[in-house]
Structures are given as C-alpha cells and as structure tokens.
Amino acid sequence: MIKNVESAFRSIISTLQVATLYGTNHAKFEKYLDQAYRDLRLATDESGDIVIGIVGDEIAWGKEILFDLSKTLKSMILYLKSRHVERVNFGRDATKEEMRRFIEFLLLPKDRIPEDPQQYLSDHGVRNISVGRITVALATGDQSLVKSALDAVDYLSVYESSLDNVSQSIDSILGNREMDPAALRLGVSNIMESLGSRYQDLLKLTTVKRYDMTTFVHIMNVSILAMYFASRLSFSRDDILDIGTAALFHDIGKLYISRSIIRKEGKLTDEEFARIKSHSVLGAEILLKYTPTLGILPVVVCFEHHLKYDLSGYPRLPFRHEQHVASMIVAICDVYDALLARRSYKASYAPMVIHDIMTGDRGKGFEPGLLDRFFQYMGVWPVGTLVSLSDGRVAVVRQANEDEIFLPTVEVLYPEKGQEIDLRSTQGSVSIAQFLDPVHEGKAYLPLV
Secondary structure: OHHHHHHHHHHHHHHHHHHHHHOOOOHHHHHHHHHHHHHHHHHHHHHOOEEEEEEOOEEEEOOEEOHHHHHHOHHHHHHHHHOOOOEEEEOOOOOHHHHHHHHHHHOOOHHHOOOOHHHHHHHOOOOOEEEEOOOOOOOOOOHHHHHHHHHHHHHHHHHHHHHHHHHHHHHHHHOOOOOOHHHHHHHHHHHHHOOOOOHHHHHHOOOOOOOOHHHHHHHHHHHHHHHHHHHHOOOOHHHHHHHHHHHHOOOHHHHHOOHHHHOOOOOOOHHHHHHHHOHHHHHHHHHHOOHHHHOOHHHHHHHHOOOOOOOOOOOOOOOOOOOOHHHHHHHHHHHHHHHHOOEOOEOOOOHHHHHHHHHOOEOOOEOHHHHHHHHHHHOOOOOOOEEEEOOOOEEEEEEOOOOOOOOOEEEEEEOOOOOEEEHHHOOOOOOEEEEOOOOOOOHHHHHHO
C-alpha cells in the first residue's frame, strides 16, 4: 500500500518538474500527467483518500514518515512549503483535469500565490484536491517575530536546496554524466523568485564547499546578479531563468583548470595565463554536449563573456562578431563580482574604485547603455556597504537611489543606531567619506548591521 502512495506522489512531483521545464502545453507534460493520474487512481483505489503532509523536512502519510521519498524530493518539499502547501489531500474522485489545475496552481510565481490556496483551487473547479498548512499553536511570543523567524528559515532552506540542485548539475557535467534539467531549472527558479530587493542577502549565502570554493561562489554570485539585472531590465520570466542558467556555467571551464593556478598568489607565467584564458573555449566545448538539455545559450555565454564589447578580449576572433545580450549582461556581472570579492591575490576594492574601473572601460569592455543601467540599478554604493560619513558617524547603505547613484539612503549604526538619512536631501552637508572594509576597519561594526 505504502509503495503505491509513494509512487503516486513521485509521479505528481515529476509532472510538476516537467511542467516547470516545458510548461503545461507540451506533449511531455501530457505524458507525465497521464502517468501521474494512473498512479494516483491505483493508490486511491487501494487506500481511499490520500493525505500527504510535510512535517519539517519530511513527507508523512498517516503515521508513516517516508524517509526515502523525503531525501530524494528535498527541493520539492521546500518548493511546496514556499507556496503555503504543507498538506495535500487527494480525494478518491479526483479527476485528471483537477490534477492539471493543481499543477498549474503550483506553477504560479510566489508573489501571485494567494493567502488562501484552497479558495483559489475551488474557484478554478478543483473540488477533490485540497491543500493547506499544518498549523502549530504558538503559546507565547510576538507572532510577527515568530513569523519572521520562520520565513527566514524557509528562505535559507530554499536557497541551500537550490544551491544543492545547481552543484549536482555542475558535478554531473564535470563527470560527463547525464544531468537533471528539471531539477536545475527548479533550483534557478527558486533563487530567481527569492531575488526582489534581497539580492545582496543571496550573495552572502553562497558558501558551498565544492571544487574550488572561490570559483563556485563566483559563478553563483554572477548568476544572481545577472538575474537581478535582467529582471530590472524587464526581461520575461523565462528569459531571466535562461540568463541565470547560462551565467551558472560561464566559468565551468575554470573548474577543469588546476586550482593551484586559479588561487596562485603573484604573477602568472605566460603558460599559466594562456591556460586561464582557454577556459571560455574549453567550457563552450564541454557545454556543447548538453545542448539537448540546457539549450545553446550557456554555450554562447561561456564562449563570449570575455570577448569584450570591442572584441579586444579573448578568444581572439578573425571576424566581426555581435555578442548576444545575455553575454554582455554576464560580462558586466562577472567583472563586477570579481572586483567586489576578496581574493588571495588582492584586497577588496572600494565601491567607488569599482565604479571608476568599470566606467573607464565603457564602450570598450562593456556595452555603454547596459553598463549605465547596471549602476543605475545597483548604485555605486551597494546595499549592505559599510561606510563612514563626513561627520564621523558610521552607517550602512540601505537603499540605492536610481536618480542619484552616488547618493544612497543610509542607516546610522554608530554612535547611535537607527537614524535613516537620504543623502540626496542633505545638500552636501553629510556625505560618504570612506568605504569600511568589513574584514578590517569595518569588522567592529558588523554586529550592528
């Protein structure tokens, strides 16, 4: 009996994964939906109504905890919870059309998920599948604080699970094995939906210890930045996902290169530098094998992201070539993150220095209009930057102002915490005097952020 229930739930989740990849109008979706409906009918004919619950990170049916199922479907558990679904009741009389509507509900972007999912399903003709949360009575405490804490835990869990999906996909490609494109797209989709104004929070969470950690954190950061930038440029959801996925693989060639070269302190030899420069071609060759599952865009971005706007970069081409816009977006985000990050061979650059370096390459390394828009959205002083003010106070940047990229809104941290200052309104009486490196002079103020 339990095997039929597990099989039915697996089939339903597989159908959801296929829908995230191909949409609900594709023949593959219909094939998976048919199988899921057959498996569900088999399980309900034997067991009657089936109630699946999510308790913590485990899937439960009746008094049984389905540990094996929970282990393999961790990312989907978090996906369901992020959509206020912790309990699903599949009635014996559920129809295939109701299953279709249920899957379509789960595909809604998180910002469109209604507070009452059951009412939404009822309004769309779903009578024999019900969903909801598993509620736990909270005896004491500030309910808003409890909710914030739970949301933060869910946020981190979704992100960590997404990273796991991404790293498994990279592991498969490096091992020349088949990969699961649906799991990868789901992971990238979860990260994309977590963006909003919290892209800086996401950048702080990239702490996966696989292969060369520096390289892996960098490709995650570039993907996050590229999706954030593409979303601000009003790309469609599918295009944002495609750009984020391509960005994930832009440096995969580096993962084939000796870590001793990537991490080397001091000047590289000509041979070592040539190997580093070969990573874009090497990566494109690797990704060509995966075009049936990943598409061609990762190949294009991998090959083009070091070409530079005026084609003075590498690989050198014997002909005029117009870069794909995704490659130009990733190129900007790639350089920005590399300058922003601390490396074994350099300290952190101050935000103003990064802005000056990149705008100095405007029209040569970067497409001028895109670069201007990038700093318009990011600001010169990114959210979360620690700064000292001209009057001696210490503050943290809370909001970039698009009409004045040099004048963000800051929150004072020291000597008295709490005052918010929009530097546009001070008419120069208060300004940013210095960037405080959080590893050195800014370290003492981090607990106040």
